[in-house]
Amino acid sequence: MPKLQRWYKGFSxxxxPKKLLEQIANQVQEHNLNQVIPLLRIEKGVKPRNRKPFYFFIAIESTQPxxxxxxxxxxHLLELNYFKKPVKNPTNFNKTSLNYEEIKSMVGIAHDVHDYTHNIPYQPEPVTYDNPFDFIASSNSERSLSDDGKDFSHQYERLLYWLSALGAGSWESFKIACQSLELAEPRRILRRLKLLAHxxxxxxGSRWTMSPTALVKTKSQEFVLCGQRSLKLVQRLEQxxxxxxxxxxxxxxxxxxxxASKNVSYLIEHTEFSIxxxxxxxxxxxxxLPDIETWQQNLRNLQGIEPSLYEWQYFDDHHFVDCVSPNKTGLYQFDRREANNNMSRTVFYDQxxxxxLQGDWYGLRFLALYHNQDISCIVHYNKTTENLxxxxxxxxxxxxxxxxxxxxxxxxxxxRTxxxxWLVYERITPKLATQLTDKLGVRLHNND
Structure with a gap:
């Protein structure tokens, strides 16, 4: 059997550096590569919160450099983003292999050696949430994190009137309408209009259709207008x-x-509009609504995925990190290798x-949290105010x-606490709060 030689391959x-080490170590262990990639060395002097480029070197054992x-x-380990910028041998540009003597002065003494054969313990960060009803009273407490403070409600009303007149259309037509009214982030706008049942x-996602005009009951003798809307309709209802x-x-x-005294049937009968x-x-x-497991089973399955054709990132409950390919249930983003565009797609992998599986982004993220044994999804509920x-x-x-x-x-x-x-929803009855949290497997905290 040929004798194995140890050599190094360097990258910028x-x-x-900590995340780089953890991610590469995890991949080496998952693919049982510790016999051929026994260790990694990082450039000396690199700070834990480093923001400048640095060098690192993986040791490789093979029959020849x-x-x-x-x-x-x-x-596909070397296809991770960490390995995008290899360094050449300074004495021979036709080679990428380096020996220890050539990198010794860069990596320093032995404690800079990180051995992959030792498991890296994972300790999940404790998830702690304070009381959402003890919020910080300020002018910003009810604003979105991305809101610029301007009141564009009238612009959104114009958008709703335009969409109602059109009735249905393509995603492109929706984007053009938003742009003409200077409304940013059309995908978020679409989601909000769907939440409001408009x-x-x-x-x-290629087509949209207006919902029929409807009166939704919110409390005794009070209704909210949903679906198609026009100025004439609103004026008639005011009468x-x-x-x-x-x-x-x-x-x-x-x-x-x-x-007041009249019921909703009387109102509907005395208007020329279809309500x-x-x-x-x-x-x-x-x-x-089904429980979360059934909802997952009913999601659209994206056919024809060949993992080796794509670059992958795994959602670790906080952000996406590079991985070789999906090997466990969770949320992933992927791009076609060597593609000219940077369009990523998000899927939930049911291992x-x-x-x-495809679905709305927040829904897929919720699934990832639901399947993570280290995360407990929670809500707080105040029976007195009926806020959730x-x-x-x-x-x-x-x-x-x-x-x-x-x-x-x-x-x-x-x-904000x-x-x-926190997201705070109003007029949530105890029955509704219990019913939905039970179906989603969410822990309900009552704050009376």
Missing amino acids: YRGS DEIPTEVSKS LESSAD LAKVTSINQRRCPPCIYLKL SDAGKASSKLANI PNNRW AIPLDQRWPEIYERALVLASGQLPTYQ EQSW
Whole structure:
């Protein structure tokens, strides 16, 4: 059997040396490469929170220098972003291999050697959330993290009128409408309009369709207007009921109708517009929603994924990190190798069933948190005020969040506490709070 030689392959990288070490170590262990890649050396003097490029070197054992072992090639380890910038041998530019003497002065003494054969212990950061109802009282407490403070509610109302007149259209037409009204982030706008039950979109997101005009009951003798809307419709309703318009940030005004002695049937019968009585839509929706496991099973499966053709990143509950290929259940982003564009796609990988699931981004992220044994999804509920608070980084799947939004007809407010941000939903009954948290496997904390 040929004698193995140890040589080094160097790379330049900008980022966290600790994260680089952890990610490469995990991949080496997962693919059982510790026999051919026994250790890694990092340039001496690199700070833990380094922001400048630095060098690192992986030790490779093969029959001759510059020969990459077959198992390393098959693992796609060297295709991670950490290895994008290899360094050449300074004495021979035709070679990339280096020996220890050539890098000795750069990597320093032995304690800079990081042995992959020792497991790197993983200790998840404890997730601690304070009381969301003890929020910081300030002018910013109800603003989105990305809100610039301007009130564009009238612009969103114009958008809703235009969409209502058109009835349906393509995603491109929706984007053009937003751009013409100087409304940024059309995908977020689309999601908010769906939460408010104003419109629906196709499963692949290529088409949108306005929802029929409906009155959704929020409390006794009070309704909120959903679906298609026009100025003439609002003016006619003002003649038949007490109408209140409440501006919302980043979406059209919320139109409430307060009925006195007459019921909603009388109002519908005495208008020339087609309006339906949706009743308590939040409760109806909550009743028919499946549990989270069934919802996952019903997600669209993306066919024809060949992992080796793409570069992958895995969501570690906080952000995406490089990985060779999906090997466990979780949320992933992927790009085609050597593609000219930087368009990433996001999927949830159901490893036991080898399915690549598509859905709304927050829904897929929630699935990743749900399947993580180290994360506990929680909500806080105040029975006195009927307010329900969800951590901003644990936002629910769109269809479940819609049940919360339709309880009041308004989007959640953003509340900031000392430790975190929360989404606060109003007019949530105890039954609705219990019903939805049970279906999602979320821990409910009652704050009376």
